[in-house]
Amino acid sequence: MSMDAPASLNFFKGHPSFRLLPNKEIIDATTDLLSxxxxxxxxxxxxxxxxxxxxxxxxxxxxxxxxxxxxxxxxxxxxxxxxxxxxxxxxxxxxxxxxxxxxxxxxxxxxxxxxxxxxxxxxxxxxxxxxxxxxxxxxxxxxxxxxxxxxxxxxxxxxxxxxxxxxxxxxxxxxxxxxxxxxxxxxxxxxxxxxxxxxxxxxxxxxxxxxxxxxxxxxxxxxxxxxxxxxxxxxxxxxxxxxxxxxxxxxxxxxxxxxxxxxxxxxxxxxxxxxxxxxxxxxxxxxxxxxxxxxxxxxxxxxxxxxxxxxxxxxxxxxxxxxxxxxxxxxxxTNVLRHLISTYKERGEVLYTCVKRWLPQETDCDVIHGGYFVWITLPDDYNMEEIQRRLNAEHNVILANGSNFEVIGDPKGWGKRSARLSISFMEKEEIQEGIRLLGSVCREYATELGLPF
Known part of the structure; x- marks a missing residue:
């Protein structure tokens, strides 16, 4: 699935949300440089x-x-x-x-x-x-x-x-x-x-x-x-x-x-x-x-x-x-960078809290220490590829299934249970809602197959 596919919530995109882009600072620097x-x-x-x-x-x-x-x-x-x-x-x-x-x-x-x-x-x-x-x-x-x-x-x-x-x-x-x-x-x-x-x-x-x-x-x-x-x-x-x-x-x-x-x-x-x-x-x-x-x-x-x-x-x-x-x-x-760090830190904390609250109990997820991404792995017998498909079809939410992160010609099967979640593009409230919806799809899937949740 493309990171640019239409979606109401997008965990795939790995770039800043538009409100974080430093328009004024770039205009000022360009003016100082070219005036x-x-x-x-x-x-x-x-x-x-x-x-x-x-x-x-x-x-x-x-x-x-x-x-x-x-x-x-x-x-x-x-x-x-x-x-x-x-x-x-x-x-x-x-x-x-x-x-x-x-x-x-x-x-x-x-x-x-x-x-x-x-x-x-x-x-x-x-x-x-x-x-x-x-x-x-x-x-x-x-x-x-x-x-x-x-x-x-x-x-x-x-x-x-x-x-x-x-x-x-x-x-x-x-x-x-x-x-x-x-x-x-x-x-x-x-x-x-x-x-x-x-x-x-x-x-x-x-x-x-x-x-x-x-x-x-x-x-x-x-x-x-x-x-x-x-x-x-x-x-x-x-x-x-x-x-x-x-x-x-x-x-x-x-x-x-x-x-x-x-x-x-x-x-x-x-x-x-x-x-x-x-x-x-x-x-x-x-x-x-x-x-x-x-x-x-x-x-x-x-x-x-x-x-x-x-x-x-x-x-x-x-x-x-x-x-x-x-x-x-x-x-x-420096000011732009400090603002990004502060914003991403808050988003990362929200994402981790929501994963622990709404995803299956044995989901593997680390606290985010830096950068853009969190890697999650669902418990045994969950199928992330199917869950991703349902999440997009039923709720118009996109995430990056683990199969996207293989080396061509030497796959390791990352798509079976894993996915990458980005904190850079969506606001805190959107991250919260996206993880809640992901959790609801996981719960439905677990109920169908009799899996622990």
């Missing part, structure tokens, strides 16, 4: 005028502003920390979805077999399969299960990696994507793994630092690139930020931080093994279509910026990147 006849950087080749073609890696002042935001406001890193983000390790792009495709096109090569396999943590973001298939990975996708709330199935992952190694030929080449007029050869990885490590879509889980470090160690061993969708990690609902109007939550260290922290210039790949694929879609507004890659060293960020489309047109979101940069500088982005 002057000249800006000091208009003719600077590293920045350029906001309405012209941008530099390949994105405006330097925007990259510097993002780094300050991450280092000082979000991760609160000491000035002398080697974990701090630097502008040369950032590549600006048009949001996380295009960011993923850009990474795959610029640093993997599935069509010739050079990149042997892609691994996707399952259940997974329901549209990510398309990016991998576009990049040539059809038939080369392996699902790796989450285990518990903070780790993944390392046993299966390493077993599959070793199987691929044993079957690999020695004649693989990247020649077909190397520019014969350039002496620079692209870094292409033998394997790639995709994950949403903090407040995952769809499960809501967050991987421990131990899990992250273990995966980095494995990535270095097998020449594997870890693509981390760091799109929800700032939306933390556990930390109390109410007493300071400028304070934002502090997320766990990202993969790119831990890779940089443990990286050796003499022993490890000079390109690193991780990319933070981040966006401002979840933090300000999705229509801006602006995000960034962050890499361990400048090498991979630069490679991504030198793709054919980038050097032809420059950074793909020149104007919007500067609008966001202006909002970060003037503090309005």
């Amino acid at each position: 002057p006849d000249k800006r000091f950087y208009d003719s600077d080749t590293e920045n350029r005028h906001p309405l012209t073609y941008g530099s390949d890696q994105g405006a330097l002042w925007v990259r510097n502003t993002i780094c300050s935001f991450l280092n000082d406001d979000i991760f609160k890193l000491p000035k002398d920390s080697n974990l701090r983000s630097t502008p040369e390790c950032l590549n600006l792009n048009s949001g996380a979805s295009y960011g993923i495709l850009s990474i795959l096109l610029q640093s993997t090569l599935a069509q010739t077999g050079y990149t042997r396999q892609a691994f996707i943590i399952s259940p997974t973001y329901f549209l990510i399969n398309n990016c991998f298939i576009d990049a040539g990975f059809s038939g080369k996708l392996t699902a790796i299960d989450e285990i518990g709330c903070d780790t993944i199935d390392f046993v299966t992952l390493e077993k599959k990696l070793q199987e691929c190694e044993n079957q690999a030929s020695s004649g693989d080449s990247t020649e077909c994507i190397d520019n014969p007029q350039s002496d620079k050869k692209k870094k292409v990885y033998k394997y790639v793994i995709y994950t949403v490590p903090t407040y995952s879509n769809p499960s809501g889980h967050t991987y421990s630092e131990e899990t992250r470090l273990r995966l980095i160690k494995l990535a270095r061993k097998y020449d594997m690139l870890i693509i981390a969708d760091d799109v929800y990690d700032i939306l933390n609902y556990d930390q109390d930020i109410s007493k300071n109007s400028k304070l934002l939550p502090t997320p766990p260290k990202r993969f790119v931080h831990l890779d940089r922290q443990t990286w050796s210039s003499t022993e490890d790949d000079p390109f690193g093994n991780t990319i933070s694929n981040a966006t401002f879609s979840k933090l300000i507004a999705p229509g801006l279509r602006f995000g960034y890659h962050e890499t361990v060293t400048p090498k991979l960020a630069y490679q991504l910026s030198e793709g054919g489309a980038n050097i032809s047109g420059g950074t793909p979101s020149q104007l919007n990147s500067m609008i966001v940069g202006t909002m970060l500088k003037n503090g309005s982005a």
